[in-house]
Amino acid sequence: MSAEAHSMALPERTPLESAGSRAAAPVLRALPKLKQRQKGLIAGIIGLLALALTVVLAVNIHVANSQYTVVQLQNDHRALTQTNQALTEQLQHLESPQALSRAAVGLGMVMPAEAAAFDLGNGEVVGTAEAADSGDRPSGFVATPEAPGDDAAAPVNVSESAAGAPAGILGAGALNTLTTPPSGQNGQEESAGTRSQFSPDELNGGTIPAPSFD
Amino acid sequence: MASAQKKRADRVLSFRMRIGLTMILVMLLVLGGRLFQVQGLDPAGHAQAAVSERLRSIPLPAHRGDILDADGRVLATSVDRYDLVADQAVVDDFVRYDETTKLREEVPVETGISELSEVLDMDVEELTELVVGEDRYSVVARSLTPEQSAAATEIGIPGVYAEPVSERSYPSGAVAGSIVGFMGADGPLEGIEAAQDDALSGTDGERIFEVGGDGIRIPIATFEELPAEDGQDIRLTVDQDLQWFAQEAIAEKSHQYNAAWGNATVLDLKSGEILAMADSETVDPAEPGATDELFRRPLALTQAFEPGSTGKAITFATALEEGTLNPTDSFQVANRYEEGGQTISDATDHPTLDMTAAGIFARSYNTGTVMIGGEVPQETRYDYMKRVGIGEPIDIGVGAETSGQLRPPEEWDARQHLTTQFGQGYTTSVLHNMQTFQTIMNGGVSVPLRVIDSYIDADGTEHPADAGEEERIFSEETSEEMLRMFEGVVDYGTGSDAAIAGYRVGGKTGIAEAAGAGGGFDGYTQTFIGAAPLDDPQYLVSVTVHRPQGYWKDWVVTDTFREIMSYVLSSYDVAPAGAESQAYDGFTGENQDQPW
16 A cells, blocks of 8 residues: 555656665665764764864973973972082181181180100100190181182181180180181071072063973 | 756766865875875885974083192182173063062163172173174173072063073182193183093983974983093192192292292102192183283292202212212312313302312302212213103193203203202203102102092092102112212201201202303302101102392292291101111211301
8 A cells, every 4th residue: 555655656757767765775874873873973072072172281281391391300400400509608717727727716725846756666755745825826827718609708817816815715716706707607698588580581471481401 | 857866966976076086086185195205215214304394413421620728628610600692683671579668660761771780799780782683692791600590680671681601610729720621611721620631521411302393392202311421530649738828828928039930849759649739820711811921830840940959869879879989078168179171160269178978069069079970981871861860751641831941961062961960951840850859869769740649430449540650770779878968968068048947858959050041151050959757758748939130149949948847747756756867977087067
């Protein structure tokens, strides 16, 4: 019955055309299946794209953050290197013979006198020991080098002020502490830590410079 | 009708298409031409041009090596400093965040400059001139410490920035300054810094990479790094503490006699290592301009003078070696001596004395010396003098050496064959005198003097410096006899102030006239060179004072010798042996206490 209606509804169709539509019919039946699979694929692709976008964003944020960390660490490294260098310079300055001699005078020390020695082989004393002369301070012909980074502060001549003072921690030693300005190591360290060493060129309008090779 | 329209439309379309096609063809032709030009004609050259357009190279400066003393204490090192530079075109009023008020505030450039003047300790007007103007590169301040430069840039004046520079620092200042040397604006000028520049400076490296049109590095493109080869550290034989002590001692002595200059040199007798080479005044390498030019180089190397009586040592040693003399041979020594029309006289009006050769040496009588030296042919004496290095340059690696002057015998004048016997008629430097005494006192073996101990690579590998060739010049026996004669000088001769309790000390005094600029003599050079302990001589100290003021009989340098030698013996742990003197008798007969 339905086949009759069907044939009646398409009276002008050529035999070829009807043959073609008849052949296409089974393919149409398969379509819904295919459509469902495509839906899943599109959702998958969109999901994948979203995931990729998220990953790219995350990586980007991470890279950007890491670059800030790199700059910060480079900054810290430079600051620490320079603090280290400043302290090394101070140490070398304090190790210089002039500074040592000045510090010794500050503690009330004087030049040694003749020393004697025990000959352990025969138990004899070799040489004659003498008491040191309390007024025999080392001469100061060789200038004390300038303390590193301390252009303004004139060296304090402790030896002159210590000349009349009694020896020991309460005498010349205390005088030394009073007359010598604090070395300011902590202050220096602090200023070195918070320093900003970047030129406008390096900053390029920002607050932290872009990573560079040096 | 419809078909005619369609035909026209087709024609228009084909006409338009032809135009389009032609344009595409033209473009293709242009591109093809360009492709042919780039790839066909000189493709390598174009590729090269493209690469060099992108390539950037940054030099990686090598770290300059340190100069260390014998114990590794730093005498010269490189430190980071900053030059403060202003791009005056950018300098303007600026805005900055105030920590206390938590507000952004406008800061006029004048305020910024006055703050900067406090940091730099400079005059405001002077500073304004350097900061404000049209100059794109104006150096405001040089060699600021990192702290100073941080404080200066923190003010925030736009266009004022810090440029890193490397600078030399000399922590001990003038201690060994003339040996270490110093740098000028364009490189090293004097001393070890200049003479050993090749070792110290190393080789600069390079970093090569490609940048895109925006100036950013192309991450996957060429990246090459030729690392810098850092310079070697140089360790000297100089002991910083001893050097300082000697500098103080000789400065005090020079000051006492208001001398033109003084020098004290300390030598390790066996190794030839110079432990100290101290001048009465020494350059501070950080500020070489502040010191007189004379004192910018080691005087022991640069200054030649007549050695005077210290030159008798080589005459006596030659006579002993040649077998024409024994230390106990006796001589009748008057205070005048004539030979070939030349009269030699002694410094004091002593009576004629019956003396041994050792006595003549101890009292340093010229008359007795020419009786002894005359027994040896002058060519032989000249040979020995040459062999210990007199008249030859002494290279210890610092540059700046003088060779002194010693003419060959055939060029000597009528008097020189006599005067050369007691240290006149030729000139030597302090190091020549040291080398002569070192040879005589070290068992007759000459060891080349040196001031460089070793070169140390950046990775810590040490390369000992070439110690040179030792050479036997005198026999052990001659050396032994000379040591006993040197002891006589200190025991009962001209150098009695040099004695140190508990040690056997020997040496020789010297006083010579100094030639003036206009010819003739117008000053003196006073010397003492001595060694201790004589049982096994280890250290040699020389003290020289040039042109002291006052009367010659008042000048004493043996006390400075004693001071320095005592310091050396105690700081190098040489125990006093308390051994008896082995000096020869100075006079024949019982009476050893004769008038001078």
